[in-house]
Amino acid sequence: MDKDSLPGTRQLSLEAELAQLRAELAHVREQLVDTEKAFGRFVPREFLHFLSIDNVRAVRLGMQTERKMTILFADIRNFTGLSETMTPQENFDFMNSYLSQMEPMIVPFRGLIDKYIGDAIMALFPESTDDAVQGALAMLGRLEIYNKGRARAGYRPIQIGIGVNTGIVMLGTVGGIGRMEGTVISDAVNLASRLEQMSKTYGVPFLISEHTLHSLEDPSRYKIRFLARRRVKGKQEAQSVYEVFDADPPSMRAAKQRTRKRFEEALAFYFVGDIFRARTRLVRCLEEAPDDAPARFYLTRCDEFLRSGRTEGIEENELTQTWSEEYSCGVAEIDSQHRILLSQMNALATAVREGRLADTVPILARIERDARLQFDTEQALMQETRYMFLQEHTHQHRRFLDNLQQLSAEIRAESENPVYLAFRIKLLLMDWTINHSVKTDRHLGQHLKSRSGG
DSSP states (O other): OOGGGSHHHHHHHHHHHHHHHHHHHHHHHHHHHHHHHHHHHHSOHHHHHHTTOSSGGGOOTTOEEEEEEEEEEEEETTHHHHHTTSOHHHHHHHHHHHHHHHHHHHGGGTOEEEEEETTEEEEEEOSOHHHHHHHHHHHHHHHHHHHHHHHHTTOOOOOEEEEEEEEEEEEEEEEOSSOEEEEEEOHHHHHHHHHHHHHHHHTOSEEEEHHHHHHSSOGGGSOEEEEEEEOOTTOSSOEEEEEEOTTSOHHHHHHHHHHHHHHHHHHHHHHTTOHHHHHHHHHHHHHHOTTOHHHHHHHHHHHHHHHHSOOSSOOOOOSOOOOOGGGOOSOHHHHHHHHHHHHHHHHHHHHHHTTOHHHHHHHHHHHHHHHHHHHHHHHHHHHHTTOTTHHHHHHHHHHHHHHHHHHHHHHHHTOSOHHHHHHHHIIIIIHHHHHIIIIIIHHHHHHHHHHTTO
């Protein structure tokens, strides 16, 4: 009898085959896990989650979704000049060294790297605007440590600029038959990139948009000051830009905090075209903070005006705002309420600038009453139609009411310069209303139209 035909021998042979199969399956599983991890370096798992899929094999061309996100752009200053002093290998070693320091500062704040663009980082923060601001500050803190290491090794320090903006974005897959990739499409992305570029102009490391400012849970937690009004490409209205200076060296941070109101007063005068009063305040700021780059920048602008009579960077010099159909959100009832609110804000700014503070009391009451009526109308429509951005939209309404209460207290105190106070009314109330209409409410209008079959 053949020994392999014996029952015990056959059993042993079968067990050996099964053991081999189990080992092979375990190896295949391990390879699949490694492959999934490798793909995750190119397509973040969070991106798959946004598209409601659980593995990269399920990705299909044209998948898309909408999310409110905060976008961060970070770029190395003068990287071209730096790279020209290095060999190709040194360039890649430097870039990987730098990026390996920055990525760990983004992930703990629930951020994900969307892409590397040369020496630039584009990161997305889908959960909270505060995550993005704290992540940016962590990056600047890590950069300080990284530069100390570079100094010990005999290398010169590097500087980076960061721009952050918040808005509704479209995420999806684009490409062709041979290749596709995940991407984010929105003018919110473009503005974040332009803010990063502006940081070079003003000589500061970290700028945020007004959209980001109004999306923070509590802006007073951070050291923030108004920095500019700039009309950027693709935008009808000038955009307000803010500097976050928590990561500045302690002495500079303290000096900027002490001079913040005087600096913002100077910019209020500058942007309404009163260059002489702007210059006087900027000189006083620089006496206390000689290394304040934005104050120096604006003082140079003032001096250029005094020499040539031309102002640069002043997009408008009025403290009032006329309603335009370009601001329409497409919902007649909401547009009508916006017109009324803007008219009342104009009356408020005019009364404040002219010193008619008694007249501001009934105007403020009407603004609050009509704003609450408008917000109740919008929130009822959002709840009725199950609008996916109800929570974010409602947060914006609360921020407006917070700003209104803050300005009301400042008006009652009668301690602020009238031009500065009227300028703040424009920034915090008028700009908010216009941006809310053309961005947030316009998106709501499109949603309502789609739900009605229009």
